[in-house]
Amino acid sequence: MITYLDADIRPLEQGWTMLLCEPGTFEGPDSINRALARLNAPVPGTVAQALFEAGLFDPAYPTPLHGKEAWYFRPLLGEAPGPAVLRLEGLATIADVYFNGALILTCNSMFEAHDVAVELTGKDELAICFRALAPHLEKRGPRAKWRPQMMSSQGLRLIRTTALGYMPGWCPDIHALGPYRPISLIRAQQYALSDLHIHADLDEDGTGVLNVSFTLNTPVDNATLSCAGHSTALIAQTNGHHSARLKLGGITPWWPATHGKPALHGVTVVLDGKTYALGLTGFRRIRLDRGHDGKDFALIVNGIKIFCRGAVWTNADITRLPDTAEDYAPWLALAANSGMNMIRLGGTMTYESADFFKLCDQLGLMVWQDFTFANFDYPISDDDFKAHVQCEAEQLLSASQGSPSLAVLCGGSEVFQQAAMLGLKEEIWQSTLFTSLLKDISAVLRPDVPYIDNTPMGGAMPFAPNEGVSHYYGVGAYERPLEDARRANLRFAAECLAFAQVPQQTTLDQHLPVPPVHDPRWKARVPRDRQASWDFEDTRDHYLGLLYEFDPNRLRREHPARYLHLSRAVTGEVLEESFSEWRRAGSSCNGALIWTFQDLMPGAGWGLIDSTRLPKPVWYAARRAFLPVHVSMTDEGTNGLGVHLHNDGPQSKSLMLDLACLRDGKTAVVSAQRTMTLEPHASVTLAATTLFGAFFDTTYAYRFGPAAHSVTVATLSDADTGEIVSQAFHFPQGRRTAMYAASLTSTLEQDDTGWFLTLNTDQLAQSVHIAVETGRPEDDFFHLAPGQPRRIRLFTEGQKPEGEVLMAGSDQRFRF
Structure with a gap:
C-alpha cells in the first residue's frame, strides 16, 4: 500500500446504511430503492454488529449470515470535487464496490486492502454489495488430499476468509460479513511513498542497524533518514528509489518486558527540509536456536535465551471483529500484567491490524504470527489462489514492518499434523505454500524474524512433542498424569493446557444464569472437538478427581458449590505444576503458550479471560507462574x-x-x-x-x-x-490431605493508591477466593500459608469494596 505524506485522510465512519436480503434479489445499486436500506451500519464493522445494535441479532443464538447478501450505502454529498483515493482496508469477503452505480472493484479475499482512484463531484454515492458466501463455499475446486472434520465447510480451503464461525464446538457460528476494516477517502498532497521497507536489527556488539528504502513519487533535492539522534542521507537511485542504512552505536535495545525494557525509537525522514514521521521501531536481535542435534526450538533475543510464556489470541469481539488500539488495549494490558511475554495469532483466527503490533511493541509482548491457514489441503497450484496469498502476506508484513514485537512467523496451523494423523505420508502433506511461497516472502519483508513452515512440526511425527514445535495436550485433553509434562521431553508448545475454564460467578450471574454443567445452555458454551464423545469439561473433571481425590460426578450432585470452587481452582493448579516443570533449570522446554487467551462467549470456554474481559481464576495462576x-x-x-x-x-x-x-x-x-x-x-x-x-x-x-x-x-x-x-x-x-477448615482474618484498609485487603490464617488455606462485589482482586485462588499475611490490592471504581472470602477446605464465608 502507498504511504501518503501530508495527505488529507478522512475515515468514512458515519452515514452508512445497510440492507440485508437474499442472494440475487437486486441486480445492482441502481435497482434498489434507498428507502429500503434503513438500518444504520457502523463502519468499520460487520453485518452481525449492525443487526445486534438494532436488536435483530443474538450472538448467543446466532442467525446464519453466510447465506445472505448485504448492501451498504454511503452518500458523499458535499465533498470537494477533485481526484481522491478510496481505501478499503478489509472487506469480508466476496464484495463488489460501486461508485455512482459503476463497478470499480471486485474483492475476493477478506485479507486484502484496496486503493481505488475516484473523481469526486460532490454528489457521489458509494455502494458495496457483500455477496453471500455460502454458494462460494459449495463450489468444487481441485480435489483435496484430506478433509479436516473440525470445519463445518470444506469450501473454506478455496476462499481467503476466516475460519471463525465455521468451527462447531470451538466458537459461535457468527459469520464474518461486511466492511470489518476502515474505509477512507484520501486526498494526496505533495509526497507519496511506495514500496516502503523498514528493517531494524541489532548487531552482536549492540549496534542498531536501520535500513529504510522507498520509492518517492516526486523528485527532491535533499532526503535524510533520522532515528534516536542519528541521521544519514537517503541515497537517490533510478525511478525515484531512495535508500539508507543507519548505524546507531550503543542504542538502547528492545526487550520482552519480562527480561528488560521494550525501548522504542522514532523514525523520521526529512524531504527538502520538511520532517515526516514513519513510526516507532525497536532494535533487537532474534535468532532461532535448534540445538546441537537440530531438534530444539528456542528463541534467543539479544543473546539471551528466552523462556516464552503466554497464550493464543482468539478475537477481541467475534461479533464486531474490531481493529483499533482502543479495542486491543484492555486485553493486551491484561496479557502484560499477567507476566506473559508472547501472544500467538493462530491460523484458525484472523489477522489483526497494525495497532495490535504497536501496542505489543510498547508492552514488550512478542508476537507469534501464523499466516491464516489451518488444517486444509490448500490449492496452491491454482494461480489465482496463489496471487491472493502473495498479496495478503505482503500486505500483512508491510503493515507490521519495523515492529520489534513480531518474533516468529509461521506458515499455518496443524496442516502437517492433520494429514499425518490421517496416516498420509510426508510427501503428500508437504506443500510449497509453506516451504517456499510464504517462506520466501517472509525472508524478503521480515529478514529479522525466524520463519517455520507450520505448527506443530518436528519429530518422528509433526505432532511429537520431543522435537521442534508441538501442540502439547498430554497434560490436558489426553488426560496424562502431571508427570507427563516432564516425560514428554517438550521443546516448545505453540499451544497447550486446554480446559473448560469456569469464569467468576459474577460473569455467570450476569450472562449465563443457568444451572452449571448439565444445563444445555451451559453445555453449548463448553468447547469440544467436533464429533468427539467428550468435551473439555470432562478433561477438567478428570484432573479434579486426580488432584483432589473426589468423584467429580458425585461432588457435583452432593456439593455443587464446592464442585465449582474446585473446578475453578484445579486448572490453575495444573497450570502452575506444568510451568514449574517447564521453567526449571535443566528442562528441555523453551516456551509454552496456553490455549486460549480469551473466550468468545460467556461460559466455561478455553480462555484465561472471559468474554467480558474479567480474568478467570486460572489467569491468576498464570500470573503467578509467569x-x-x-x-x-x-x-x-x-x-x-x-x-x-x-x-x-x-x-x-x-x-x-x-x-x-x-x-x-x-x-x-x-x-x-x-x-x-x-x-x-x-x-x-x-x-x-x-x-x-x-x-x-x-x-x-x-x-x-x-x-x-x-x-x-x-x-x-x-x-x-x-x-x-x-x-x-x-x-x-496430595491436596486433599492438606485440605483444612482454616480460620481466616481480614482487614480492609485504604491508602493513597487504593483499597487493600490483608488476609491472615492460623492454618494452610487452599485456593483462597476473594469475591469482590464490584471490581476484582490483584490475586485470587491462591494458597495462604500460616503466619504469612497477604496484602491484596482490590481494583474498584473508587467506592469502598465489599465482598467475601472463601477457600477450598471449608464452606465458611468471611465477609469484609
Missing part, C-alpha cells in the same frame, strides 16, 4: 524436593528464601532460611536438603513411618523490604 522473579518446587522422588529460582530481568536481585515443612498445615517440623543474590537472566536449582543441612523426607519418597508433614511452603521475599515476591507449595500426600 512471574519474572519466581520460585517453584518439583518432586524429584528419592532425589528429594527441587527448589527452582528464576530471575528473568536485567538486574540482580537480593532475595530471602524461606522453606518450611508444615505438620497439619500449621506447625513447622523443619525449616530453613537463606539470603541470596540472583544474577540477571539466571535460573538456579537447589535441593531442599541442602537448604535444611540434613536429610528430611520432603517428598515422602522413603516412607520411613507416617509422613511428618502435609505441605512444604517456599517463600521468596525481597531481602530489603520483606515483601513476598513469589511463593510455591508442595503437597507430598
Whole structure:
C-alpha cells in the first residue's frame, strides 16, 4: 500500500446504511430503492454488529449470515470535487464496490486492502454489495488430499476468509460479513511513498542497524533518514528509489518486558527540509536456536535465551471483529500484567491490524504470527489462489514492518499434523505454500524474524512433542498424569493446557444464569472437538478427581458449590505444576503458550479471560507462574524436593528464601532460611536438603513411618523490604490431605493508591477466593500459608469494596 505524506485522510465512519436480503434479489445499486436500506451500519464493522445494535441479532443464538447478501450505502454529498483515493482496508469477503452505480472493484479475499482512484463531484454515492458466501463455499475446486472434520465447510480451503464461525464446538457460528476494516477517502498532497521497507536489527556488539528504502513519487533535492539522534542521507537511485542504512552505536535495545525494557525509537525522514514521521521501531536481535542435534526450538533475543510464556489470541469481539488500539488495549494490558511475554495469532483466527503490533511493541509482548491457514489441503497450484496469498502476506508484513514485537512467523496451523494423523505420508502433506511461497516472502519483508513452515512440526511425527514445535495436550485433553509434562521431553508448545475454564460467578450471574454443567445452555458454551464423545469439561473433571481425590460426578450432585470452587481452582493448579516443570533449570522446554487467551462467549470456554474481559481464576495462576522473579518446587522422588529460582530481568536481585515443612498445615517440623543474590537472566536449582543441612523426607519418597508433614511452603521475599515476591507449595500426600477448615482474618484498609485487603490464617488455606462485589482482586485462588499475611490490592471504581472470602477446605464465608 502507498504511504501518503501530508495527505488529507478522512475515515468514512458515519452515514452508512445497510440492507440485508437474499442472494440475487437486486441486480445492482441502481435497482434498489434507498428507502429500503434503513438500518444504520457502523463502519468499520460487520453485518452481525449492525443487526445486534438494532436488536435483530443474538450472538448467543446466532442467525446464519453466510447465506445472505448485504448492501451498504454511503452518500458523499458535499465533498470537494477533485481526484481522491478510496481505501478499503478489509472487506469480508466476496464484495463488489460501486461508485455512482459503476463497478470499480471486485474483492475476493477478506485479507486484502484496496486503493481505488475516484473523481469526486460532490454528489457521489458509494455502494458495496457483500455477496453471500455460502454458494462460494459449495463450489468444487481441485480435489483435496484430506478433509479436516473440525470445519463445518470444506469450501473454506478455496476462499481467503476466516475460519471463525465455521468451527462447531470451538466458537459461535457468527459469520464474518461486511466492511470489518476502515474505509477512507484520501486526498494526496505533495509526497507519496511506495514500496516502503523498514528493517531494524541489532548487531552482536549492540549496534542498531536501520535500513529504510522507498520509492518517492516526486523528485527532491535533499532526503535524510533520522532515528534516536542519528541521521544519514537517503541515497537517490533510478525511478525515484531512495535508500539508507543507519548505524546507531550503543542504542538502547528492545526487550520482552519480562527480561528488560521494550525501548522504542522514532523514525523520521526529512524531504527538502520538511520532517515526516514513519513510526516507532525497536532494535533487537532474534535468532532461532535448534540445538546441537537440530531438534530444539528456542528463541534467543539479544543473546539471551528466552523462556516464552503466554497464550493464543482468539478475537477481541467475534461479533464486531474490531481493529483499533482502543479495542486491543484492555486485553493486551491484561496479557502484560499477567507476566506473559508472547501472544500467538493462530491460523484458525484472523489477522489483526497494525495497532495490535504497536501496542505489543510498547508492552514488550512478542508476537507469534501464523499466516491464516489451518488444517486444509490448500490449492496452491491454482494461480489465482496463489496471487491472493502473495498479496495478503505482503500486505500483512508491510503493515507490521519495523515492529520489534513480531518474533516468529509461521506458515499455518496443524496442516502437517492433520494429514499425518490421517496416516498420509510426508510427501503428500508437504506443500510449497509453506516451504517456499510464504517462506520466501517472509525472508524478503521480515529478514529479522525466524520463519517455520507450520505448527506443530518436528519429530518422528509433526505432532511429537520431543522435537521442534508441538501442540502439547498430554497434560490436558489426553488426560496424562502431571508427570507427563516432564516425560514428554517438550521443546516448545505453540499451544497447550486446554480446559473448560469456569469464569467468576459474577460473569455467570450476569450472562449465563443457568444451572452449571448439565444445563444445555451451559453445555453449548463448553468447547469440544467436533464429533468427539467428550468435551473439555470432562478433561477438567478428570484432573479434579486426580488432584483432589473426589468423584467429580458425585461432588457435583452432593456439593455443587464446592464442585465449582474446585473446578475453578484445579486448572490453575495444573497450570502452575506444568510451568514449574517447564521453567526449571535443566528442562528441555523453551516456551509454552496456553490455549486460549480469551473466550468468545460467556461460559466455561478455553480462555484465561472471559468474554467480558474479567480474568478467570486460572489467569491468576498464570500470573503467578509467569512471574519474572519466581520460585517453584518439583518432586524429584528419592532425589528429594527441587527448589527452582528464576530471575528473568536485567538486574540482580537480593532475595530471602524461606522453606518450611508444615505438620497439619500449621506447625513447622523443619525449616530453613537463606539470603541470596540472583544474577540477571539466571535460573538456579537447589535441593531442599541442602537448604535444611540434613536429610528430611520432603517428598515422602522413603516412607520411613507416617509422613511428618502435609505441605512444604517456599517463600521468596525481597531481602530489603520483606515483601513476598513469589511463593510455591508442595503437597507430598496430595491436596486433599492438606485440605483444612482454616480460620481466616481480614482487614480492609485504604491508602493513597487504593483499597487493600490483608488476609491472615492460623492454618494452610487452599485456593483462597476473594469475591469482590464490584471490581476484582490483584490475586485470587491462591494458597495462604500460616503466619504469612497477604496484602491484596482490590481494583474498584473508587467506592469502598465489599465482598467475601472463601477457600477450598471449608464452606465458611468471611465477609469484609
